[in-house]
Amino acid sequence: MNTFPSQTEQHAAVKRPAARASKIIVDSLSKTYTTKSGSFTALDQVSAHILENEFVTLVGPSGCGKSTMLRVLAGLEEASSGSASIAGRRITGPGADRGVVFQSYTLFPWLSVRDNIEFGLELKGTPKLQRLEVSDKYLELVGLTKFADAYPKQLSGGMKQRVAIARALANSPEMLLMDEPFAALDAQTRSDMQELLMNIQKHEHATILFITHDIDEAIFLSERLYVMKSRPGRIVREIEIPAAMRQNKELRDSEPFIQLKREIVDLLHA
């Protein structure tokens, strides 16, 4: 398929018995912004990958280029050099194969919850009956069947993000890109949303790239973390989350969890 050098394939071969293919490959990607005070390197030679059905999270201090990287992958921003590809195809612009969930609420206010979820399908010209089937499924998945006909202004923040997730999934993208989707939510809602997302990943076999500032959240959700640093924005460490620790909130006070968390925090502050 692709001829990208060893790291990915080795990784897959050594650590995972049933080798998963790489969904996303980022190869020495750089992004430079030209500003009034000169040029600013937001991303410097970043290389990374995301496997099929993998949950990968980017953590790092504010301004280290997490959103920039996600936006390049979404096709909303152009790389200055290097490349990014999805399933072997080079990313050159936005497309329905990558669903994006933003931190800000981006539902279409003039559409009902159901029509929001069906938006991508309608663009494609999917017939009404089929659209209904899909929206029914995702309304149920995110627990908003009762709100199918509500307008976004009638929803709480958490509900809005659930619709945004459903809207992205209904398009059956190859992967989800999520930029701090739960940052604006209160602790309880946030925790519910994490559970929901884990459920979704299991049921939909979704490949997800996630961004968060919350280390607990990162450990709870991810199989792998990339820790980034700023000036210039770069990846400084890749951390594998032990399967036992993942998705297990009870372990939050255990020694290994605290150790892992400390390791990440130290990296961020070093």
Add this chain to the structure above:
Amino acid sequence: METLSNLFKIRGEMSRKAYLATVVGTFAAVFVLWSLLSYSQLVDPTFLPSPGTVGKTFWHSVLSADFWGYVGISSYRVLMGYLFTCLLAIPLGILAGTFKFAEAVLVPLTEFIRYMPATAFIPLIIVWIGLGEPAKIMVIFVGCFFQMLLMVADNARAVSNDLLQASYTLGAGKLQVLRKVLLPALLPELMNTMRLIMGWAWSYLIAAELFAASSGLGFMIIRAQRYLQTDMIFMGILVIGMLGLIIDRLFALLNKKLFPWAEGGR
């Protein structure tokens, strides 16, 4: 009970009843002041006719065919001028608010022209196209078009970038983004702009009719001035105000009916 501190809360709420009561109260206060000043003869009736006189004049007018003819012709002029304005300013405004090139072509030039007083163009318009109906419609157009173009461009620019980007990531092409996102997103604000411009159109109509007309509400007012019929002037102004108010309320109603999804809502 509305407490005093509540009334002075920034962006505070008010019950609908209290709000309406305040509105009626303000109208009543102005009316009482007017009555006091006129009936007490504190002000010469030539300058300030009493409400009773104005009411009588209004009643006489309502019964005359001339008056309705004037209302008709004035409304016709406003509607035509307004229609042409909307037909041109809305698409051009959307273009200017959406494409940088269109902005560069349209906005600076429009900004420049907008500061030229439209009423000063009236003599020029008369020289160019004479005194007929087209001239009056043209005055309204010149007065409203440039303003409206800029306002619509602002409306289009105000559509959240996040919304556009979200639609791209859902697979929308450029045309789909324009038609299915930008346009619906800007409609409520566009309606507001249309509502404001309707007010402007009436002002320019009167200006046009004051200068050069032998019919219409503006003409009625200027003729009354010649004969010092202040009551008639008052009546004319009030009728124009009421027509404006009716149209404004219709717009507001339409806005509520068409855009139940919009936040806030006036």
